Amino acid sequence: MKCDRCKQDITPGDEHENLGETLCEDCCMIALSPLKTCDPWAVHSAKNFEKLAGKKRSLTPIQSQMLKLLDEKGAMEPKQLLVELGSDLQLNDLEREFATLRHMEKVRGEKQENKVLWRLW
Numbered sequence: 258m259k260c261d262r263c264k265q266d267i268t269p270g271d272e273h274e275n276l277g278e279t280l281c282e283d284c285c286m287i288a289l290s291p292l293k294t295c296d297p298w299a300v301h302s303a304k305n306f307e308k309l310a311g312k313k314r315s316l317t318p319i320q321s322q323m324l325k326l327l328d329e330k331g332a333m334e335p336k337q338l339l340v341e342l343g344s345d346l347q348l349n350d351l352e353r354e355f356a357t358l359r360h361m362e363k364v365r366g367e368k369q370e371n372k373v374l375w376r377l378w
């Protein structure tokens with residue numbers, strides 16, 4: 258007896274009937290558990306994949322430096338980050354870089370009392 262899908266020989270007694278097909282163990286499992294789009298694991302791995310893909314997306318030197326500093330020193334205020342960077346950027350330039358990074362879900366702003374801290378996502 259052969260599997261209707263993969264055409265492998267099936268040991269007698271190991272065959273599975275599914276919707277009129279004779280399937281081997283493996284094909285039967287696949288047939289019975291089709292990948293659903295709402296599968297949380299599928300969504301999860303897709304998200305992880307995006308994150309990995311996002312990491313490979315090239316960052317500007319200033320952006321990777323921002324991430325490095327936030328990673329090493331933790332959350333800090335925009336003006337402190339500006340000092341740490343030691344570059345001659347203006348605060349609003351930095352904010353534009355921050356917005357780009359936030360869009361990639363790499364950093365986010367966090368309100369702490371009356372201050373806004375920037376931190377890794």
Ligand SMILES: [Zn+2]
Nearest residue numbers: 260263281284
């Ligand atoms: Zn099969």
